[in-house]
Amino acid sequence: QSALTQEASVSGTVGQKVTLSCIGNSANIGSYAVAWYQQISHGGPKTVMFGDSLMSGIPDRFYGSKSGTTASLTISTLQPEDEADYYCSSWDNSLNAYVFGTGTKVTVL
C-alpha cells in the first residue's frame, strides 16, 4: 500500500525540462523531508536527493522542492541516461514507517 502518489509516467525529449510530483499528507511529506531514488531496470536504486541536497555524483540538472504535502523533482535538461523509474519516499508518523511513492517511469523520446 503506497502512501505517496506519483504520476505513472512522464516523457520528454532531450534537453526538455520535466517535473515529477509526489503527493502525500500531513503525516509524511507535510512533516518530513523527502528523498528521491532512481532505479534503472530493477537494479539497486540510487539516491538522487534528500530534502534539497543533491547526492554526490548526481548532476545538478536535478533539483527538488516541496510545498505543503507535495514534493517535486525536476530534471532541467533531460538526458538519455535519465531514463529510469523514480520513487519518492518519506517517514510517516501515523504508520511509523517509511513510505514510498507509486513510482514514475521517465522516458526520453
Add this chain to the structure above:
Amino acid sequence: EVQLVESGGGLVKPGGSLRLACEGSGFAFSDAWMSWVRQAPGKGLEWIGRIKSGSNGGTADYPAPVRGRFSISRDDSERTVYLQMNSLKTEDTAIYFCATEHYYFDYWGQGALVTVSS
C-alpha cells in the same frame, strides 16, 4: 567505496522460512542503521524494517504488514545484517534490498531474489 552485497535468496515453499544476509564494506558498519526494502515483480518499493546501531540500542522496527513474521538482526563483527523471514507467503515474492539508513536510504545493494512458490 561503499558496498552492500545481499545473499541467501532462492526458491521456498509457502509456509517456509528463509534468511537473507547483507554484508557491508567501505563504511563504519557498526555505526550504521540498516534497513531492508523489497520490490515485488512489476511493483514499487516497500520498506520492511530496520535495525538501529548498537550505540542506539540495536533494536529493530517493522511496519505492520511484516511484523511478527520477519525479524532483523546484525553481527557487527561480521559487518553483516540479517533478515529472517518466516511463514512465507506467495506475496512475499520479491527482490530484497538492504540499504544504509540515515533519515533516508543512502546506499543500496543490488538485491536478492526470493521466490515463494509451491
